[in-house]
Amino acid sequence: MTPRDIRLTLIGKPGCHLCDDAREVVACVREELAATPGSPRTTLDELSILDDEGLRARYAEEIPVLLIDGEMHAYWRLDPVRLKTALLARG
Numbered sequence: 584m585t586p587r588d589i590r591l592t593l594i595g596k597p598g599c600h601l602c603d604d605a606r607e608v609v610a611c612v613r614e615e616l617a618a619t620p621g622s623p624r625t626t627l628d629e630l631s632i633l634d635d636e637g638l639r640a641r642y643a644e645e646i647p648v649l650l651i652d653g654e655m656h657a658y659w660r661l662d663p664v665r666l667k668t669a670l671l672a673r674g
Contacts, residue, residue: 588624589670590652593647594650596646602646604661612663612666616670642658645658651669
């Protein structure tokens with residue numbers, strides 16, 4: 584069976600320390616999955632609330648926000664185990 588492609592979207596803003604922490608968690612989990620045969624492949628898009636009024640209106644009080652295939656997964660702090668479990672379940 585071919586692993587599924589999963590789209591991750593990290594929404595934040597420059598200079599946000601929680602966003603930097605979330606970026607690191609996402610990077611580590613993606614690296615783990617990439618090194619594990621049969622795991623789903625992920626792509627990552629990063630969006631800034633400073634560049635999009637709609638994102639700012641929706642997520643300004645919750646950043647960082649991580650979406651998995653467009654659905655809210657978590658905000659403020661990301662748990663690497665929970666993220667990996669969610670991605671493997673989708674894969």
